[in-house]
Amino acid sequence: MKEKNNLFYKMGIDLGGSHIAIGVVDSNGKILEKIEKRLNGIITKEVKRVIEETIIESFNKFKEEYKIIEIGIAIPGTVTKDVVVKSVNLGLQNYKIIEELQKKINIPIKIRNDAKCAAIAESTYGSLKKYERALFLTLGTGIGGAVIIDNKLLNTGNLPGCEIGHMVIEKNGIECNCGRRGCFERYASMKAFKNNLRKALGYTEEVSGKELLAIMKNTRKKDENYKIIEKVKKEYIEYLGLGIANLVNIFEPEAIGIGGSFVYFGEVLLEDLKEEFDSKNLLFNPRKDINIQTAVLGNEAGIIGAVL
Ligand SMILES: [Zn+2]
Structure with missing residues (x-):
């Protein structure tokens, strides 16, 4: 023993x-x-x-x-x-x-x-270790998340709370399976991004996320798909930035961690997301650099x- x-x-x-x-x-x-x-x-x-x-x-x-x-x-x-x-x-x-x-x-x-x-693990041992106040979002099929305050998960009593994915960002928007319309995850989950990209490029659902990522990485400015990809990406980043900015304005975290399958797309989306904050006045209390990290602990x- x-x-x-x-x-x-x-x-x-x-x-x-x-x-x-x-x-x-x-x-x-x-x-x-x-x-x-x-x-x-x-x-x-x-x-x-x-x-x-x-x-x-x-x-x-x-x-x-x-x-x-x-x-x-x-x-x-x-x-x-x-x-x-x-x-x-x-x-x-x-x-x-x-x-x-x-x-x-x-x-x-x-x-x-x-x-x-995932949020508390990243906060204790991973990407958010250095910060006492942080936001963590998992972008995958839907959007989940948590708020870390003083190195602890925000206490929501015996109710789950932190239903970040169901924050409404579009009145009368796309229907969500929670029964409301215009929920954040209908626009900014990775599922939404991949589906929008497939649709715009004329692909079926059989084209995997991995394949979509490869297509994004290998498409050059001169290629015919370039503009289509940029448009889908721009719209996605706008919604994602909007939702994150809403949360930042409420909690003023030192850092924002993002997990879920977004991590794999980090190389083609993360800089655009940061740029969205740099180029637009999304924050009520402006800051010099938005601190966005991708999760490092993966499936552990x-x-x-x-x-x-
Ligand atoms: Zn919803």
Whole structure:
């Protein structure tokens, strides 16, 4: 048993839409061992059973070697302190996951939204480490995020809060699956960007994000697609800048971190985003340089942030 010098460990779980990753995390935020299992292909009825069995098996395996004192789970969706209210990706609703696991596991278990896990992980060990006040956005299928104040996640009580993706930026805009119109994520998520780009270039959904990125990187000024790409990019950056500026004007963070699949597109979008702030008066209290960082912890952020 690795318990020398009073060393204790935590078990972090990243519940993705398509896979589950479980790791032993030490007190420095380092993942020492990891188990991964695919969840896609499993029918919705079976998802809960597979999740619970995988977590219990992993805990029993890890506890033979490590003194594990707590378990944290990063959930893609809406969560309160003890219930998964809704996870569209996993097809879960009102799932009392902690209560179920606690029948077999006798140490504290906590759950937290995955974007908040990534935010606290980036704030503690990653791109936002140097800052006490920060904003973190995950730009992917939707937009998630969190606000860090005094190195801690903004306390929103037992309600999720920080529904950054559902901040309305266009009255009577595009319909959102939350029931309202004109939500930020309908314009500034990576899904929105990629879909707009595919549409403008006349591509089907089969053209992957990776392929789109390659096309963006390889298109030169003289190419016929150049203007089309620039137009889609410009519109996307305008919406993204607008939403971020709204948040900056409220919270005045020292830095803004961006995670999710935006990170891969960082090389073709990040400078344009900074330029948007430099060239327009988006901020109520102007600053010299907007400090925008892309996330550095990648897919480890969920596991690490779940136990912070
Ligand atoms: Zn919405």
